[in-house]
Amino acid sequence: MNKLLILLGLFFISWKLCAADTSSVPNVRKVAMPGTVALTFDDGPNPIYTRQILAILKKYDIKATFFMVGANAKLYPDVVKEIYEQGHVIASHSMTHPMLTRLNNAQLEYEVATPSKIIDGIIGKKPLCLRYPFGASNEHVREVIRENGMMPVPMGFNSFDYERPGTQKIIDWVLKNAYSQQVILMHDGYDKREQTVAALPAIIEGIQKKGLGFSTICG
């Protein structure tokens, strides 16, 4: 009986070790720290809007997380470097922003693996998370992201800034929904982002007035 228990114990321990071995996924924060919100910017970098956002973040001494598209990182490596050198977190948002759930295996591997190589080539560090475009994922997509050494990350609270509803509407919507540990999704790339840039100072000040601070995720 004792031998059986010992064998069972050994089996359990080796099973746990195996499970740990197969997982090279970094153990990083996916939500903001208690008492803070995480500002996240998707679809960049962009030489105009990303730099304007960086200047605002610098003024308020706030760190944010940038989920960038690999193709844009390749186009604007200097902006990638600036983001990193100013202490923000750089994460992945795929190579060309497709719906990852609609790709074949070769396409999916390309979309997941390539941005990491590009970002590593620019800042000497691979991203630890990939936020799947359009919030679209399934278990296979998330597994491929994990196999590539990243944690899959969902959208975060949608500011709808990409709909460009007017600066004040973006401010009101975000502030109404800003609470401890909230991850807020905004956009610095791909399209016109004047409203996002214009809304950002009031969003930061409004969050501070709520007594909340700021933290990054995926760092």
Ligand SMILES: [Zn+2]
């Ligand atoms: Zn996106």
